[in-house]
Amino acid sequence: MPLITHNEKEGIRTLLISSGAAAVGFARAGSITEERSILFRRWVESGSAAGMDYMRRHTPLRDTTESVLPGAATVISMAFGYASEAERDPALPSVSRYAWGQDYHDVLREALKESVGKLTEIYPGAGFRICIDSAPVDERYWALEAGIGIRGRNGSVIVGGCGGYNFLVELLTTLEIEPDDPSRGLCEDCGACLKACPTGALQPDGTIDCRRCLSYLTIEHRDDWDAVGTEAMRTPAGLHTLFGCDICLRVCPHNRHSDESKTIALLRPSGTTLSLTAQEVLSMSRERFNALLKGTPLRRARHEGLLRNARNTLYIKP
Numbered sequence: 538m539p540l541i542t543h544n545e546k547e548g549i550r551t552l553l554i555s556s557g558a559a560a561v562g563f564a565r566a567g568s569i570t571e572e573r574s575i576l577f578r579r580w581v582e583s584g585s586a587a588g589m590d591y592m593r594r595h596t597p598l599r600d601t602t603e604s605v606l607p608g609a610a611t612v613i614s615m616a617f618g619y620a621s622e623a624e625r626d627p628a629l630p631s632v633s634r635y636a637w638g639q640d641y642h643d644v645l646r647e648a649l650k651e652s653v654g655k656l657t658e659i660y661p662g663a664g665f666r667i668c669i670d671s672a673p674v675d676e677r678y679w680a681l682e683a684g685i686g687i688r689g690r691n692g693s694v695i696v697g698g699c700g701g702y703n704f705l706v707e708l709l710t711t712l713e714i715e716p717d718d719p720s721r722g723l724c725e726d727c728g729a730c731l732k733a734c735p736t737g738a739l740q741p742d743g744t745i746d747c748r749r750c751l752s753y754l755t756i757e758h759r760d761d762w763d764a765v766g767t768e769a770m771r772t773p774a775g776l777h778t779l780f781g782c783d784i785c786l787r788v789c790p791h792n793r794h795s796d797e798s799k800t801i802a803l804l805r806p807s808g809t810t811l812s813l814t815a816q817e818v819l820s821m822s823r824e825r826f827n828a829l830l831k832g833t834p835l836r837r838a839r840h841e842g843l844l845r846n847a848r849n850t851l852y853i854k855p
């Protein structure tokens with residue numbers, strides 16, 4: 538199959554943008570740079586991955602796209618914006634904006650079904666694999682290689698029209714598509730995110746020490762928090778957090794405005810997550826948790842985890 542360029546390449550981009558992507562870019566698949574690989578290993582070895590053992594296990598797999606799709610020639614990197622005009626009552630314990638509605642994994646897989654289906658018809662025999670946090674792919678590295686945004690000091694990839702409020706998705710393919718120019722740009726570098734992080738989790742190099750990050754502690758962490766985690770969760774921001782944290786995104790000047798045409802709809806008509814109180818969580822049986830929060834990102838915290846978080850929001854400092 539000859540290299541795909543010009544109109545044919547733009548046709549693929551247009552098709553994927555029609556799925557709702559705010560930006561689509563192409564990078565040559567293969568190995569990440571040695572520098573990037575070393576940085577990630579250092580981050581894991583420093584303990585910053587906290588209890589996410591899969592990060593340790595997947596470290597060698599992230600180094601190359603071969604471990605995800607053998608024969609991959611191109612990484613198609615996509616960003617889907619999700620900033621929402623809806624507001625959650627600030628009196629309620631906070632829930633990350635991305636979790637105010639349906640689970641984005643389901644929404645994005647559904648959104649891409651038709652476009653990727655068309656690609657498999659146009660290019661029979663070509664291999665495709667969609668990765669929505671579902672494979673060990675260094676998504677930020679590939680997004681920058683594909684030139685779809687710039688690097689934010691807060692660890693996000695800032696994309697035109699949706700800022701850092703985006704989900705990164707990769708479509709790996711055996712098709713050889715002419716790469717776009719990589720992005721070497723940096724955000725405004727104002728330092729607001731570093732200053733605003735309430736627990737000191739955000740590091741000056743843009744990495745996050747998950748041991749004290751409210752997002753990690755309220756979503757991924759299983760069981761009770763250790764002393765460092767407890768200290769973070771007993772800060773005023775931690776005491777106000779039910780699920781996830783957007784503070785380092787919220788203060789970013791790149792996120793002040795978003796273009797509605799570059800965001801995907803996530804909210805469910807019922808708005809279940811938007812109005813959830815700590816008391817409602819505490820009175821939820823496991824069955825109720827499963828039924829009410831089915832198809833929402835909150836399930837990731839599991840029943841025990843959400844209860845733990847809700848209890849913390851009602852904690853009164855001695």
Ligand code: SF4
Nearest residue numbers: 734750751782784785
């Ligand atoms: S998500 Fe919250 S706690 Fe974590 S680094 Fe950002 S501001 Fe800090």
Ligand code: SF4
Nearest residue numbers: 690724727728730789
């Ligand atoms: S808040 Fe400032 S330093 Fe942080 S990502 Fe945004 S522009 Fe960059």
